Amino acid sequence: MSGKGELKIFSLLVNNKPGVLFRVSSLFRRRSYNIESVSVGPTGDKSTAKMVITMLADEETADSFTRLLKRTIDVIDIVRLNPDQAIMSELALVRVKTDGLSNRNSVLAMIGAWGFKVVEITKDSVCVQVTGNPPDLENFIEMASEFGIEDVARTGVTVLEKSRPQGQA
Amino acid sequence: MVEYSGASALVESLKREKVDLVFGIPGGATLPIYDALVGSGIRHVLARHEQCAAHMADGFARVSGRVGVAMATSGPGSTNLVTGIATAYLDSSPVVAITGQVPTTQLGSDAFQEVDTVGIFNPITKYVMQPRTLSDVPRAVKAAFYMASSGRTGPVVVDIPKDVQMAKGEAEFPDAITIRGYTPYIAPDLLAIERVATTLLKAAKPIILVGGGAVRSGCSPIVLAIAEHLSIPVATTLMGKGSISDDHPLSLGTIGMHGNYQANMTLTEADLILSVGVRFSDRSTMNASEFATDKIIIHLEIDPSEVDKNIKADQYVIGDLNTTARLLYETVLKKTRNLTESSWALRVKRIKEESEALLRKDTNDFLPPAILRKMRELLPPQAVVTTDVGQNQMWAQLHFKVFAPRTFITSGGLGTMGFGLPAAVGAKAFNPRVPILSIVGDGGFVMTCNALATSRTEGLPVIVCIFNNSMLGMVAQWQRMFYDRRYSAVQLESVPDMLQIAKAFGVEGIRVQSMDELEKAFRTALRSEVTTVIDIPVSPEEDVFPMVPLGGSLKDMVVKP
Numbered sequence: 011m012s013g014k015g016e017l018k019i020f021s022l023l024v025n026n027k028p029g030v031l032f033r034v035s036s037l038f039r040r041r042s043y044n045i046e047s048v049s050v051g052p053t054g055d056k057s058t059a060k061m062v063i064t065m066l067a068d069e070e071t072a073d074s075f076t077r078l079l080k081r082t083i084d085v086i087d088i089v090r091l092n093p094d095q096a097i098m099s100e101l102a103l104v105r106v107k108t109d110g111l112s113n114r115n116s117v118l119a120m121i122g123a124w125g126f127k128v129v130e131i132t133k134d135s136v137c138v139q140v141t142g143n144p145p146d147l148e149n150f151i152e153m154a155s156e157f158g159i160e161d162v163a164r165t166g167v168t169v170l171e172k173s174r175p176q177g178q179a
Numbered sequence: 180m181v182e183y184s185g186a187s188a189l190v191e192s193l194k195r196e197k198v199d200l201v202f203g204i205p206g207g208a209t210l211p212i213y214d215a216l217v218g219s220g221i222r223h224v225l226a227r228h229e230q231c232a233a234h235m236a237d238g239f240a241r242v243s244g245r246v247g248v249a250m251a252t253s254g255p256g257s258t259n260l261v262t263g264i265a266t267a268y269l270d271s272s273p274v275v276a277i278t279g280q281v282p283t284t285q286l287g288s289d290a291f292q293e294v295d296t297v298g299i300f301n302p303i304t305k306y307v308m309q310p311r312t313l314s315d316v317p318r319a320v321k322a323a324f325y326m327a328s329s330g331r332t333g334p335v336v337v338d339i340p341k342d343v344q345m346a347k348g349e350a351e352f353p354d355a356i357t358i359r360g361y362t363p364y365i366a367p368d369l370l371a372i373e374r375v376a377t378t379l380l381k382a383a384k385p386i387i388l389v390g391g392g393a394v395r396s397g398c399s400p401i402v403l404a405i406a407e408h409l410s411i412p413v414a415t416t417l418m419g420k421g422s423i424s425d426d427h428p429l430s431l432g433t434i435g436m437h438g439n440y441q442a443n444m445t446l447t448e449a450d451l452i453l454s455v456g457v458r459f460s461d462r463s464t465m466n467a468s469e470f471a472t473d474k475i476i477i478h479l480e481i482d483p484s485e486v487d488k489n490i491k492a493d494q495y496v497i498g499d500l501n502t503t504a505r506l507l508y509e510t511v512l513k514k515t516r517n518l519t520e521s522s523w524a525l526r527v528k529r530i531k532e533e534s535e536a537l538l539r540k541d542t543n544d545f546l547p548p549a550i551l552r553k554m555r556e557l558l559p560p561q562a563v564v565t566t567d568v569g570q571n572q573m574w575a576q577l578h579f580k581v582f583a584p585r586t587f588i589t590s591g592g593l594g595t596m597g598f599g600l601p602a603a604v605g606a607k608a609f610n611p612r613v614p615i616l617s618i619v620g621d622g623g624f625v626m627t628c629n630a631l632a633t634s635r636t637e638g639l640p641v642i643v644c645i646f647n648n649s650m651l652g653m654v655a656q657w658q659r660m661f662y663d664r665r666y667s668a669v670q671l672e673s674v675p676d677m678l679q680i681a682k683a684f685g686v687e688g689i690r691v692q693s694m695d696e697l698e699k700a701f702r703t704a705l706r707s708e709v710t711t712v713i714d715i716p717v718s719p720e721e722d723v724f725p726m727v728p729l730g731g732s733l734k735d736m737v738v739k740p
Binding site for chain 2 (some may be wrong): 024025029036058073074077078080081083084
């Protein structure tokens with residue numbers, strides 16, 4: 011039931027209170043769809059939260075989830091975005107194994123080339139904070155895996171709709 | 180300022196919602212609430228199982244159009260409500276359930292009689308709330324009644340921890356409430372209505388399909404006016420039965436797995452279906468991909484998530500059905516077109532004649548079809564009938580005519596055995612002057628026959644007619660038809676004796692074996708001040724027909740074996 015189709019992004023404005031994530035995620039669980047990522051945080055107005063959910067699905071499935079989410083009490087607003095309509099950003103913490111000084115230098119050089127920030131260095135690992143588009147994160151993780159990855163934590167993607175170019179309706 | 184407790188604030192809030200009747204069973208976690216009910220003027224009908232309390236509240240809601248209220252204690256009280264609340268949810272019945280909960284300090288500790296009521300009810304309700312302070316209580320009750328009774332109606336649960344019930348302080352009672360993220364009414368799109376009217380008027384072979392939404396919204400008289408103005412035949416789903424009178428010349432009866440011949444055939448041949456408040460359930464449409472073949476589907480619906488869910492709509496209008504139907508009526512009224520003399524009208528007439536010829540083959544033997552027709556004759560037109568689930572329900576759908584909305588009460592979506600009797604008791608509590616008949620089977624009756632106790636002690640007499648084939652009849656029918664007659668766990672061996680059950684509960688019980696005996700028993704039952712259980716032996720080999728086998732489409736209906 012899940013994993014087919016392309017990435018669909020739901021950006022929800024929800025009431026910021028207990029049980030809302032449960033109500034929303036239950037819709038996916040009941041229909042046996044896997045949520046690829048979810049990120050939640052309060053908006054400028056503390057009584058609401060922005061919830062960004064991504065899933066792999068065909069257009070029809072995404073449409074039906076849009077209708078179900080719209081109907082869900084506590085979902086105030088819903089915007090469905092295709093990846094090309096959205097500014098997408100994600101953060102990951104990646105702990106890369108290092109094995110001796112020369113190896114560490116190579117890892118640090120790679121991180122420097124990407125322009126990411128090192129947040130921890132130990133005798134045998136380097137932890138880097140990676141931000142950007144999900145594909146960028148995946149590329150980085152793939153390259154880092156050549157050195158050996160000890161651990162990864164990703165936040166899940168968050169999005170804002172792209173502004174329309176000026177002068178266009 | 181008046182000092183309230185959480186419990187008295189709850190009772191005051193209920194009174195402000197004009198609640199004068201609740202169904203329930205007390206328990207440890209609802210003691211403060213039950214204490215506050217004393218002298219409140221709210222009548223409490225004591226059920227003997229929380230499932231029955233929920234079905235009673237549901238039956239009350241379905242006949243009255245008002246919100247039915249059920250009460251249960253924490254833990255097992257609330258889990259016993261589950262089947263009843265799920266039944267209400269699947270049929271969009273406005274029920275508010277008040278449950279007790281362990282004190283907030285013990286939540287999540289596996290305290291005595293604690294379950295996660297909010298978690299359990301989330302997928303089977305419109306909403307669940309757990310007020311955490313005294314001042315949350317009036318707002319929660321207001322919100323519960325508003326949500327249950329607006330938009331697509333449905334059950335709401337308010338779970339109140341015991342310490343919240345006992346807290347003392349001031350309370351404010353809001354007169355109105357808005358809930359961010361809840362927009363029950365969407366204004367129908369006028370252009371869409373205009374387009375629907377144009378399409379409808381172009382159709383050569385239209386049919387109107389009316390569902391439970393038409394009953395809930397009360398829009399069926401306007402839908403009938405549209406049908407009459409354009410001479411379009413009307414079929415209903417099981418949940419729509421009663422929305423227009425079964426005696427109306429345009430009425431075809433119900434479609435579906437055990438639908439009427441004329442309804443299923445006319446729908447199959449139609450080129451356009453104007454569907455009003457239906458959700459195209461699998462038991463109504465049968466084979467979904469063939470259902471809409473060569474047809475234009477128009478869907479008028481209040482719940483946007485129903486559009487395109489089971490059947491793709493070519494055109495749809497989302498909004499309150501009363502408003503939508505009225506606007507559509509006004510639009511078609513400006514245009515004249517009448518199908519009275521059309522070839523479609525002649526074809527429908529022919530199908531109806533075929534259907535009647537088939538019915539004439541039905542014997543007048545003492546079997547469910549003839550018995551149901553006889554009972555209809557013996558009851559006034561405004562009588563309410565509730566059914567259980569299974570063969571009894573499908574026979575009632577086919578052979579018991581109803582003439583008005585809210586007089587045919589059945590568990591359509593969840594198909595809950597045990598629904599019939601408690602729903603009848605709830606209906607009687609709303610309308611004590613109208614005879615209430617509950618048509619049940621021997622299997623389902625036993626599941627909730629404790630409701631006889633409530634009917635006896637609360638003075639709520641109903642007539643229970645048991646089609647007693649000593650079988651789980653519908654399962655047995657399927658085992659006969661699709662499993663080479665290998666019966667598996669369907670024989671009930673005539674246990675219990677229904678007359679002794681009746682006697683034990685202090686109600687009348689009578690076994691009838693002929694039409695004359697039935698008539699006599701019925702006339703006595705109608706005058707009786709206690710419930711009458713009429714036990715009617717039925718051959719275990721009796722099947723319900725017509726029937727559309729699973730996977731088949733409506734036209735594949737088997738009329739007789």
